[in-house]
Amino acid sequence: MPNIALELGKQAASFGVKSAYGEPQDVDGVSVTPVALSMTGFAGGDADTRDGGAGGGLAVPLGVYVRREEGLRFEPNIITLLVVAVPFVWVTGRALTRIIRALKK
DSSP states (O other): OOOOOHHHHHHTSSHHHHHHHHEEEEEEEEEEEEEEEEEEEEEOOTTOOOOOOEEEEEEEEEEEEEETTTTEEEEOHHHHHHHHHHHHHHHHHHHHHHHHHHHHH
């Protein structure tokens, strides 16, 4: 029976840069390299009680690097930016409102 921890360790070694940057693609003479934020996690189980482990991952597309004659440029994924920015702005606004109310008293 193969050692699952060793197999996961071998696969996890390639999770670094390869999971964040995709392979460059040529589209109409323009080189495009996708960029993502990736996270993975694993949990071990117990051999005595035969409880299994678990693992999971998440990848959020951040944007692409575009190489043209003018040079290299990062173009963000607007949808991801909005999904992250809207809750951040809301929480910041709530915090500032509470701070201002506390300072007025």
